[in-house]
Amino acid sequence: MALAGLPLAFVVATTGLGLLAERIVAARLPNGLLAPLGFCVATTLLLSALRLGAGPAVAGGLLVAGTVAGFAVARSQLRERLNPGWPGLAGLAIYGLYAAPVLLTGNWTWSGYNFLNDTAVQFLLIDHLGSAGTDIASLPATTGGVVVNAYLGTGYPLGTHAFAATLSKLTGSGPEVIYQAYVGAMAAVAANAWVPSG
Numbered sequence: 403m404a405l406a407g408l409p410l411a412f413v414v415a416t417t418g419l420g421l422l423a424e425r426i427v428a429a430r431l432p433n434g435l436l437a438p439l440g441f442c443v444a445t446t447l448l449l450s451a452l453r454l455g456a457g458p459a460v461a462g463g464l465l466v467a468g469t470v471a472g473f474a475v476a477r478s479q480l481r482e483r484l485n486p487g488w489p490g491l492a493g494l495a496i497y498g499l500y501a502a503p504v505l506l507t508g509n510w511t512w513s514g515y516n517f518l519n520d521t522a523v524q525f526l527l528i529d530h531l532g533s534a535g536t537d538i539a540s541l542p543a544t545t546g547g548v549v550v551n552a553y554l555g556t557g558y559p560l561g562t563h564a565f566a567a568t569l570s571k572l573t574g575s576g577p578e579v580i581y582q583a584y585v586g587a588m589a590a591v592a593a594n595a596w597v598p599s600g
Contacts, residue, residue: 404575405501408583409590411569416440416591418469419447421476421483433482434489438595441588443468445561448568452535461535461568486594493590500586512582521581526550527560528577532567536560562588 420440424431431439444465451461476483486493503513512521530550534540538554541547554560566584570577 404573404579404583405505405586406583408569408573408575408580409497409587411573412584412587412591413437415465415469415569416444417484418472419443419465420472422468422472425472425475432487432489433484434486434594436483437486437493437591440472441565441591444565444568449561449564452531452564452567455535455537457535458532458567458571461564462572465565465568465572489594489596492593492596496593497586497590500589501582504582512578513585523549523553524563524581525577527553527558527563528566528570528581530554531560531564532571532577 416437417440420431420436420438420443423439423443424436447464447468448461451464452458456464473480500513504511526546526549530541536554538551541551566577566580569584570580573580
């Protein structure tokens with residue numbers, strides 16, 4: 403379910419935020435660039451909210467409100483704007499490549515370049531942002547707490563983690579459930595930005 407539902411939520415949110423950003427700056431981008439633009443907005447907006455102490459519930463509210471506002475301001479053009487064309491097909495193909503290794507195992511799993519350490523750290527960071535934001539005062543004196551503290555203390559880039567944490571909370575699924583689909587969705591949106599929209 404996560405391999406289908408999460409990318410759908412991801413694309414809806416990034417497209418809505420892309421439409422909103424486009425309206426705010428009074429510019430019109432090719433359709434295939436709406437989701438990449440919205441992804442940039444989401445990562446910036448959500449991490450900023452968490453760093454300002456707004457909390458995960460407020461971050462979720464901002465994501466939903468921004469998405470709805472984007473579709474509302476573009477409602478008269480939605481039919482033509484929601485067709486990403488070739489960039490959308492490229493994104494779908496890339497998502498399929500990211501999902502295939504997991505689907506073909508027949509089991510629930512993740513891929514990663516350093517399976518045990520890297521993936522576990524990403525889960526810890528997403529989980530912490532989703533429950534406590536960037537606050538480190540509440541970290542437990544556990545190995546996980548030490549790892550999160552070390553990453554937050556170094557200025558590790560957390561924008562994409564903030565978006566994942568927000569989607570995790572909104573879907574009611576843990577980081578381990580959404581992670582593979584989230585990484586695939588990020589790659590798909592990146593593919594959109596590289597394929598000419600003509």
